[in-house]
Amino acid sequence: MDERVREHAEVLVDWSARIEAGDDVVVAVSEGSHELAVAVGEALGDRGANYVAVYDSDEIERAYLRAHDGDFDDDPEFELALYEAADTVLRLGRGRNTAARADVSGEIRQAHRQSRTGIREARMDTDWVSTVHPTRSLAQQAGMSLAAYEAFVYDAVLRDWESLAAEMAQMKTVLDDASEVRIESGDQTIQMRVDGRTAVNSAASVAYDSHNLPSGEVFTAPYATDGEITFDVPMTIYDQQVRDATLVFEDGEVVDFTAAQGEDAIAQVVETDDGARRLGELGIGMNRGIDRVTDNILFDEKMGDTVHLALGRAYDACLPEGESGNESATHSDLIVDMSEDSRLVVDGEVIQRNGRFRWEEGFERT
């Protein structure tokens, strides 16, 4: 086994999920992540945790969904019981074909997603962590060879997370103290309120309320959004390529949208439910170890010199204790490139301009 796979498993189990003896851990293994799952199994055995491996197969799900009439039972008890009793869920992405479910109708996906709302909530109530194993399908999606893609992934994953967490604390302080955030890109402006909300220093560990490995972003839960913005970083949503999606917000809700490509995917997102028309997340990418777009949200949204906004569900960690934020069956991220002709403005003060933060060398306020 490639030693980097074993190191990845150890970062996941120890730094990210903080697994201890006796923990009940669901390991969700995708079709392409068997090798990482073996390394995770070894780490879990060594730490004295218990595991159930769930097979997260796109191809089985596709066959099931296409054959089903669409009248799904709500939150089947056996699946709910598994996640309700679990301490941790480790999701190891991903499959052998990123388009494996491309021929499942949007209507069926949506009905299935909605019928599993309680299961999703139960999963998110655990100390869940999502990561990816560098598969050929992800390398292909990124337009990279497998060897180059492996190097890319392990550069992003096998980091000094403690030191990155310290760097990101500065941005958390800015957002925690803020009332209004404005994103300016070209001649577009979008603004949102963040007062009363708590930013998360997403340092790839449940100890930081951070659930993705790799990570490297600071995010919060905005509201009362107004304005217009074009998401110029290409990405894949519901297996469809989306390019230059533009959203127009009024009084916190999407009132219009267009896209150069994949407008149907945006429509699917927005029409999921009422909460899907509102933002659930504002995230600032701060991981400069991730230096290229690979059409994988887990990496792309963490890139330095980007910000992202998500339609749908807000993370409870950003809300005051006991309060719930925007609710939705979806959480769909969209990314803006901030490296040129752009500013991030917090309560009237420029925090980032053309990709430089105000505490960095080369920062220019105007």
Next chain:
Amino acid sequence: MDERVREHAEVLVDWSARIEAGDDVVVAVSEGSHELAVAVGEALGDRGANYVAVYDSDEIERAYLRAHDGDFDDDPEFELALYEAADTVLRLGRGRNTAARADVSGEIRQAHRQSRTGIREARMDTDWVSTVHPTRSLAQQAGMSLAAYEAFVYDAVLRDWESLAAEMAQMKTVLDDASEVRIESGDQTIQMRVDGRTAVNSAASVAYDSHNLPSGEVFTAPYATDGEITFDVPMTIYDQQVRDATLVFEDGEVVDFTAAQGEDAIAQVVETDDGARRLGELGIGMNRGIDRVTDNILFDEKMGDTVHLALGRAYDACLPEGESGNESATHSDLIVDMSEDSRLVVDGEVIQRNGRFRWEEGFERT
């Protein structure tokens, strides 16, 4: 997809497991059975059932068990909850290497098995069915090409089960009415009591209390075993090859054993717990569609012209309502070739001689 895979899934879901809309089905997918799992997913979707796919990976389990100190938690709650709430468990065997766990110590295996007794019971309280997908590893174990092995498996699986069930009903009647069964092979004799027990017509369907696909045996739960017998059909137990194991019983318990090969595996079985020294099953193979030994218990024990005895756990279906039979953490089958120099004698009457039943042409009493 090979049309036989789809037909296999349909026999499994409809004839064997009797799946209906709304059933909660755990599909346990081994490393080699992805294709069958996709077909099963399609059938479950069509029938309107719910599924959770569990990844039953030998390689993950090996890594976990080898890294663990052996002090396992008993029946972790999250796994127990899944099986307790499930209606059906479909186990799709098997892996890519039948020796994948060969380097896990017997002590660790045994400790792990014992710690999962409650989970095993919960799984067996569902309408469970075990089947196999014809993998390269199973073909290799059988000494066959993949194509020939596929033909072998589908010949055994894609049968007219209704008509086979009718044939087997005769043997069930003989055993249900019986007090004592004697197996004579060469100069060895072993006898056991079966009065008060009910035989199962194992027709590969939960409707017949039969949980393997393929099947084709009639079995009951014997007790008070005495005598000596050599199991001359070769097989693999705990990943070890076992040849010509001889067991000696006194007053229902194993008092001595030897084997030409794999004696250590027999020792592991016998030392599991007290119940492992007693028989849990007497089975009569009646599936003449299975006409060769392939070192796979699911097939070998169903072969016509064989009988098998299992050390360990008895199936509740053979016991009077509410009563439990022999209890054990193991259930390990051993097979005797009855085709030559052998007799099956029930209450003094010869039922089978040299492989012919008394209701068949060519049967000779002496």
